[in-house]
Amino acid sequence: MMSTGITPEQWRTYEEQGYLKLGKVLTGMELVALSQRIDHIMLGKAELDYERLMMQREAGEGYEQSGQTNGFKGSTLNYRKIENLEFDPLFLSYMQKPVFREICDKVYGTDIRVSCFRAMFLNKPARNGSVLPFHQDRWTDLDRDPLVTVWTALDPATIENGCVKIFPKTQGHLMNPSNPSGFLTRDQVERLHEVMEPINLELEAGEAVLLHNWTVHGSEGNSSAKSRRAFSVCYMDGETVSAAGKKFSVVFGSGSLQPELIV
Numbered sequence: 001m002m003s004t005g006i007t008p009e010q011w012r013t014y015e016e017q018g019y020l021k022l023g024k025v026l027t028g029m030e031l032v033a034l035s036q037r038i039d040h041i042m043l044g045k046a047e048l049d050y051e052r053l054m055m056q057r058e059a060g061e062g063y064e065q066s067g068q069t070n071g072f073k074g075s076t077l078n079y080r081k082i083e084n085l086e087f088d089p090l091f092l093s094y095m096q097k098p099v100f101r102e103i104c105d106k107v108y109g110t111d112i113r114v115s116c117f118r119a120m121f122l123n124k125p126a127r128n129g130s131v132l133p134f135h136q137d138r139w140t141d142l143d144r145d146p147l148v149t150v151w152t153a154l155d156p157a158t159i160e161n162g163c164v165k166i167f168p169k170t171q172g173h174l175m176n177p178s179n180p181s182g183f184l185t186r187d188q189v190e191r192l193h194e195v196m197e198p199i200n201l202e203l204e205a206g207e208a209v210l211l212h213n214w215t216v217h218g219s220e221g222n223s224s225a226k227s228r229r230a231f232s233v234c235y236m237d238g239e240t241v242s243a244a245g246k247k248f249s250v251v252f253g254s255g256s257l258q259p260e261l262i263v
């Protein structure tokens, strides 16, 4: 069944657990369209300004893992991460679905414009794909903390291909506040493992999960013959400014997609 709204009980579950499975958020046709679109982007066949996209190539095929820099890095499905997908009309239109507006209204308030910290393709190519260590999605260079991320599976996400793993109920506090990107120390991860097992968020293609940004999460590599493509969007208060004076692309409410520099 398609996800159209979130019930009060589901919100309670989210607040308690730090995550909520949203079910199918993409129709079959939308899923095919987004999956084909991202493959076209990776293969260099899409008509868009590649200089606006941050594209990180995964190690393999004779290449090292590339830096996280803007611009095309070769025609291959072996990309790890592609950011700034709000500049692609198809991905933007998915990000602006009413169910996500509803989530942002609930989390940030109804009259508040919402921007995205990042609209990001995260790929674990078949028999490849790097481990992502446990972290909380928190960045020290923002003037306020983004609170929610919607992670959507474009392929089935399974234990074998490196689905996201979370430690539920960890959203209450920052574990390593001085780390610029929220990564936990090895000791902190060991201590979490002593008290609980992480949950594997296995999803069907087209399903999504809502994550509180502070819910501890990470993922393994991909040992299977199938890719694990996903699209992750972090929605935040549209007034958020980075230490460098950057405001971000507005996705709900009045404002521009063009990030502004306010100095």
Ligand SMILES: O=C(O)CCC(=O)C(=O)O
Pocket (backbone or CB within 6 Å): 122, 132, 137, 149, 151, 162, 163, 164, 217, 218, 219, 230, 232
């Ligand atoms: O896709 C993954 O493996 C991790 C996702 C993640 O860290 C995120 O979406 O914030």
